[in-house]
Amino acid sequence: MKYTLPFVAAIMLSACATQPVTSGISVEQSKNTFNEQLHVDNPALGEKLAITDVKTRQTNQLTDVVVTLSSQYKKSQYLQYQFNWYDKDGFVIKGNHSPWQALTLFGFSKTQLPGLAPTPTAVTFSLAVREVSTDAQEFKE
Template sequence: MNTKTMIRWSGALIVALLSISGCSQKKSSGIGAQSAPAGTEFVVDNPDLAAKLQLSNVMQKRENNFLVVQAQLASLYDFEQKLQYQFRWFDEAGFQVEKDKSAWRALKLHGKQTVTLQSTAPTKKAQHFTIYVREILDK
């Protein structure tokens, strides 16, 4: 078993043990309600990856009535991660707007690196957003 596989299994085991003991925190977001504007969500495609990432300093503003979002994504992991991220935009009623206009963007995140993610809504109707992150697995 190589080192990368051992680290993944160790992380999964720790998460499983914490879940069984009732001490785990919900890791689907990495951000707390206190640190993000209302309507912000951070979704990671699996718990192992979620444990390696943290979203912080989420800010938003309006430029020419378009919602502009900026957030810091930090790696809590010692090794490189190949990721993709996507902003999804929603109107006041919670309906996704311009869903075909939000492309997945590649991101190589080095060990313990922090990067700034920024995006502008594709329409003035956007009021809320969700940031999705998924891992690109080597084949």
């Protein structure tokens, strides 16, 4: 099953200009089945990415996930991604989100993004993806 990000662009939320703009997905667990729910904050990035697979399993009472991210764009994309974990009531498990990880996604390629819940109480997660600027930064004196 292929889930593309652009079809939900109509319900996107506006982001504050001072914060990085992200596109992401969230996955909810319900009796060992997962329903993908897409959310887009950056329609330009959303058109360039697709989630083509989500796999989960239990490893030592922890939720283990692999999200397959596919490029729908001909050029390389320089990205960062981050998993956030939630308990059964939908509350963020504080202090247990992963750091932003660098990712280069080449034109029309796929990559698998692994995530492991920090505690057994983490039953759902969200994955945020954002672009990294490739413009040279200048330092002014």
